[in-house]
Amino acid sequence: MSEEKIYLFxxxxxxxxxxxxxIFHEGTKKVSATLNGYAKCVDETMYFLLxxxxxxxxxxxxxxxxxxxxxxxxxxxxxxxxxxxQVNVLxxxxxxxxxNVWVYTKLEVGKYYLATPDMGFxxxxxxxxxxxxxxxxxxxxxxxxxxxxxxxxxxxxEEEFKAVNELTHPYFALIIDDKVNKLFSLESCALFAxxxxxxxxxxLTSFGxxxxxxSIFYYRIFNDLIPESKPEITIKPLYKDLQNSFLHxxxxxxxxNHIEDKNLKVSEVGYYENKAFRLSTPNFxxxxxxxxxxxxxxxxxxxxx
Numbered sequence: 001m002s003e004e005k006i007y008l009f010x011x012x013x014x015x016x017x018x019x020x021x022x023i024f025h026e027g028t029k030k031v032s033a034t035l036n037g038y039a040k041c042v043d044e045t046m047y048f049l050l051x052x053x054x055x056x057x058x059x060x061x062x063x064x065x066x067x068x069x070x071x072x073x074x075x076x077x078x079x080x081x082x083x084x085x086q087v088n089v090l091x092x093x094x095x096x097x098x099x100n101v102w103v104y105t106k107l108e109v110g111k112y113y114l115a116t117p118d119m120g121f122x123x124x125x126x127x128x129x130x131x132x133x134x135x136x137x138x139x140x141x142x143x144x145x146x147x148x149x150x151x152x153x154x155x156x157x158e159e160e161f162k163a164v165n166e167l168t169h170p171y172f173a174l175i176i177d178d179k180v181n182k183l184f185s186l187e188s189c190a191l192f193a194x195x196x197x198x199x200x201x202x203x204l205t206s207f208g209x210x211x212x213x214x215s216i217f218y219y220r221i222f223n224d225l226i227p228e229s230k231p232e233i234t235i236k237p238l239y240k241d242l243q244n245s246f247l248h249x250x251x252x253x254x255x256x257n258h259i260e261d262k263n264l265k266v267s268e269v270g271y272y273e274n275k276a277f278r279l280s281t282p283n284f285x286x287x288x289x290x291x292x293x294x295x296x297x298x299x300x301x302x303x304x305x
Contacts (some may be wrong), residue, residue: 075210078188083104219276274303
């Protein structure tokens, strides 16, 4: 266990023995718990979410996990489609309140309804088992890879900036299929509009990945600089697409990578051909959006020198 105690409350699939016994460390206990002041709901995608309701409570389980296991749950929940926040929960066996427990929820898609007890962990147990097994296999294959956040940064105009800001569900899948080099990569991303100086940008961002791909790779593959490679690059909207999107008609202007390197004592930066940027830090901040801000600040500080 990590010295820092990290607690997670689950009201869904993480409670499945197949998941927590393969993703969390040996001996992790599943403890019955209740989250008061929230209702467990389901939306038109048939996935669970939480809604504040002082008259309701949500049954689930608490796990004490490590920092790296929390990052694994981020990947499972496709953060930030499911974002996490901290709550207090009631431990049912001891009637004690456990504070600062992480829990995940998402913004509903369309209408939402109260979930019923017969829904279990998933709408389709067989499909759920397949998804968990696939996730376990990927986590095992990449267990020695470093954690990394990746940002594809586009310079955009006022109209495009407004369109990105108006997206309620700004979630995409970045798919790279390089059949020549037998490389297939899929990253869950979110698109954010940002301003720096007098310029506007869109940041297509993935958090806490373990793909072992860096900013130089992304720069080279997007610009056809890898010999004898004909990659198919797809940026697929998961909900609503941007009309005539720059994501499909233009290449990113900059490629940013924030990587955890536990061999370092202090943070380091690198910049390649004024296009590919890397920030290396000894320890990843547990808060993904804090890392996002750190990456952008380090990039713009370096770029503006």
